[in-house]
Amino acid sequence: MMDGVLLSVEGVVAGYGAGDILRGVSIEVAQGETVCLIGPNGAGKSTVLKVVSGLLRPKAGVIRFHGTVITHLSVRQRLLAGIVHVPQDRGLFPAMTVWENMIMGGYVLGDDREARRRAERAAELFPLVTERRNELAGSLSGGEQRQVEIARSLVLDPKVILLDEPSIGLDPKSRRIVFDSIERLRDDGRTVLLVEQNARSGLAVADRGYVLESGQVRLTGTGQHLLSDPEVGRLYLGASLATGS
């Protein structure tokens, strides 16, 4: 095992009924690291995040956080322990202001004042939140909305942030805003487990990466190592350039 491991997925088997989607996946994330999962559609990348946040119970294997097995904990318990999932399909409330969205991010705390205090702190890292504070979230660009979502996750003071394809469906300018936001999280000392279709940009912001294929880890290494791996280049980087995704 690596030094300073904060989160580990150990031999996880999981699926949604018949057939296993994850077939013995093991992943480690050290304190302060940004780790990126890449791989083809359907490889099980998002499923790894669901198993970590507790949305899906594995059939076998364990999840460990700070060295303690958390596989039996509920989503809410994991959230309060500091595991925050920013899924692909649940964005901001478009008809609420940016600031209202930030405060909603702390709903589970049950302490409005604390939520406000943390939202102010998150806004220091993401000034957009202050600049556009009173605007409706739905009026922001796609990249700006993603940045507010990332800022909102900080209201729960996460120990690890699970980001599911944050750049999906965005134009190049918006994608830059998103990857810049991920770098800010890293500079702030946060730990990030990222799933990205856009393998080149995902690996470029990551300390380490894992290539998932058919529910198994096929390759792992530093972001730079995977970026220069000929097989990764042929299978994933060429394609991500060609589709511009």
Ligand SMILES: Nc1ncnc2c1ncn2[C@@H]1O[C@H](COP(=O)(O)OP(=O)(O)OP(=O)(O)O)[C@@H](O)[C@H]1O
């Ligand atoms: N809620 C669900 N119920 C049933 N099957 C699901 C569910 N969610 C995902 N799957 C299936 O599990 C497989 C893996 O999905 P997953 O979302 O983990 O893949 P992925 O590697 O993240 O790729 P993608 O880029 O397509 O999201 C896919 O075949 C998908 O159809």
